[in-house]
Amino acid sequence: ELKVEQNPLFLSMQEGKNYTIYCNYSTTSDRLYWYRQDPGKSLESLFVLLSNGAVKQEGRLMASLDTKARLSTLHITAAVHDLSATYFCAVESFYFGTGTSLTVIP
Amino acid sequence: GAGVSQSPRYKVAKRGQDVALRCDPISGHVSLFWYQQALGQGPEFLTYFQNEAQLDKSGLPSDRFFAERPEGSVSTLKIQRTQQEDSAVYLCASSFQGFLTDTQYFGPGTRLTVL
Numbered sequence: 527e528l529k530v531e532q533n534p535l536f537l538s539m540q541e542g543k544n545y546t547i548y549c550n551y552s553t554t555s556d557r558l559y560w561y562r563q564d565p566g567k568s569l570e571s572l573f574v575l576l577s578n579g580a581v582k583q584e585g586r587l588m589a590s591l592d593t594k595a596r597l598s599t600l601h602i603t604a605a606v607h608d609l610s611a612t613y614f615c616a617v618e619s620f621y622f623g624t625g626t627s628l629t630v631i632p
Numbered sequence: 633g634a635g636v637s638q639s640p641r642y643k644v645a646k647r648g649q650d651v652a653l654r655c656d657p658i659s660g661h662v663s664l665f666w667y668q669q670a671l672g673q674g675p676e677f678l679t680y681f682q683n684e685a686q687l688d689k690s691g692l693p694s695d696r697f698f699a700e701r702p703e704g705s706v707s708t709l710k711i712q713r714t715q716q717e718d719s720a721v722y723l724c725a726s727s728f729q730g731f732l733t734d735t736q737y738f739g740p741g742t743r744l745t746v747l
Binding site for chain 2 (some may be wrong): 530557559571574576614616619623625
C-alpha cells in the first residue's frame with residue numbers, strides 16, 4: 527500500500543515568514559495533488575503536479591514535485607493570517623497524507 | 633449546479649441502521665469520487681466512478697458499503713448495518729473529464745454519527 531507522509535503535522539508561524547511543508551510518498555508516482563481544508567469545511571484543490579520537476583505557484587504558495595526523491599514541497603512565502611488551514615497532499619487521487627495544520631500568527 | 637452538493641449534511645444513526653448518502657456532482661462532470669474522513673485524519677479513498685461505471689471500489693472497507701451512480705450523474709453511498717467505526721465525514725468530489733489528473737471539486741460532506 528502506498529504511504530504518504532507529511533511534515534510537520536503542526537506548524538505555527540508568524541506573519542511575514544517563509545516556511546516549507548514536505549510530502550514524502552513510498553512508491554513511484556507522477557501525480558501529486560495539494561489541497562486546503564479550512565476548519566469544518568470541505569477540501570479545495572490547490573495544485574496538480576504531473577511530472578518530475580513540475581512547479582506551480584498561486585499567490586504566496588508554490589508547489590514542486592521531485593518524482594525521483596518521491597517528494598513534494600509546498601512553500602509559503604510571507605505568510606498571512608488567511609493562509610491558516612490544514613494542507614493535504616495526495617498521490618494518485620487516492621492516497622492522502624496526514625495533513626499539516628498551519629496557524630499564522632499576526 | 634454551482635458546485636457539488638451532498639445530502640443530508642448531518643446524519644445520526646443508531647448502530648445497525650442502514651443509511652444512504654447522496655452526492656450531486658457538478659453538471660457534466662464525468663468522474664465522481666467518494667472519500668471517508670475520520671476526525672483529525674486525512675481523507676481515505678472509498679470508490680471512483682467514470683460516468684455510471686464503478687472503476688475502482690478497492691477502498692470500500694467492507695461489504696456493508698455499497699455505492700452506485702446508475703445514470704452517470706447523482707451517486708448514492710449506502711452503508712448497511714452501521715457500526716460506530718463508520719462515524720466520519722463522507723466527502724464526494726467530481727471532476728470534468730475521465731482523467732485522474734483533473735482538478736477535483738469537493739462537496740461540503742455528510743457528517744455521519746453512529747450511536
